[in-house]
Amino acid sequence: MKTIKLLLLTLFLSTGSNILFGDDDETKIFNSMPSSPTVKPKKTSKVLVYSHASGFKHSSIPTGVKALRVMAQKTKAFDPTFTVKTDEFTKRGLAKYDQIIFNNCTHVQKAFSENAQRTAILNFIREGKSFVGFHSASDGGIPQWPEYTEMIGGCFAGHPWNAGGMWPFFIEDPTHPINAAFKNSEFKFSDEIYQYKNYDRSKLRILIGLDAVKSGKKGNSKTNDYPVSWIRSYGKGRIFYSNFGHNKATWWTPFMLQHFMDGIQWALGDLNGPSKPVTQKKI
Ligand SMILES: [Zn+2]
Structure with missing residues (x-):
């Protein structure tokens, strides 16, 4: 009888925790997420998170959605709206948002095929709002929408460094607040x-x-210039892009979540930090 009672209690508790924390991925994300924003937001920023892939569909797309949802709920750094539709991407539709996040959405030139939509997105940023792209957000644009590629900063041209490998990275801008999550100069x-x-x-x-030299693999850059996370100014707006986010586990790695949140907060204008380009240091 005691065993049955214990079993029932265990079942009740496990069901209860599932209701509270969702699935296993969500529990890992929740536990890895910073508990507060790095800087207190100046206002509640509305962020439109677009997660439809028009090309290759990463299985980590729902993981990214969960992570951004948990980030918003736990830290209150922003107020997100999640969509896989393009309806809101008009001048009028975007007016109520402060930031667009493209979560692993490949081949955006197919989803946004009309000039009016493309102009609305780029003008949204140019006129002082912000854009954040994760991983395959850079797998799109050219040749049909070259202005998108120019905006985000580059276009996917293969991945010599595969998802299963353990690769060497270096912090190129160690004093930038978006890099505060990284305690060492390399990882x-x-x-x-x-x-x-x-x-x-x-x-x-x-x-x-x-660090391509340490990785033992060669890519297409004559100067071994393989940027992974970057920022830029775009008109009056700000852009943060990170190539990380293919693997689901990236979305429950504490320092990555901190880096992503800081990039989002920087782009929103809550976190201060320079965007002036810097020449390549490591060759
Ligand atoms: Zn990928």
Whole structure:
């Protein structure tokens, strides 16, 4: 009888915790998430998170949605709206938002095929709002929408560094507040890392780079310039992009969640930090 009671209690508790914390991924995300924003937001910023892939569909897309939802709920750094539709991406629809996040959405040139939509998105940023892209958000734009590639800073051109590998990274901008999550100047991490085409360092401030020499693999850059996270100014607006986010586990890694939140807060204008481009240091 005691055993049955214990079993029932265990069942009740496990069901209860599922109701509270959702699935296992969500529990890991919740436990890894910063408990507060890095800086107190000046206002409640409304963020439109778009997660539809028009090309390759990453299985980590729902994980990214969960992480951004938990981030908003736990830290109150922003107020998100999640969508897989393009209806809101008009001048009028975007007017109520402060930031667009593209969560692993490949081939956006197919989803946003009309000039009016494209102009609405780019003008939204140029006129003082912000844009954040994760991982395959950079797998899109050219040749049909070159202005998108120019805005985000480069276009996916293959991934010599596969998702299963453990790759060496270095902090290129150690004093930048978006890099506060990284305690050492170098670190190793497992994720899928891109090389780029139509990438122009002179427009971007690179925060983290991949150390191709240490990785033992060669990519397409003559100077071994493989940026991984970066920021830029775009008109009056701000952009944060990170190549991390292919692997689900990235979305429950504490220092990555901190880095992502700081990038979001910087782009929103809550976290201060320079966006002036810096020349390549490590060759
Ligand atoms: Zn990927």
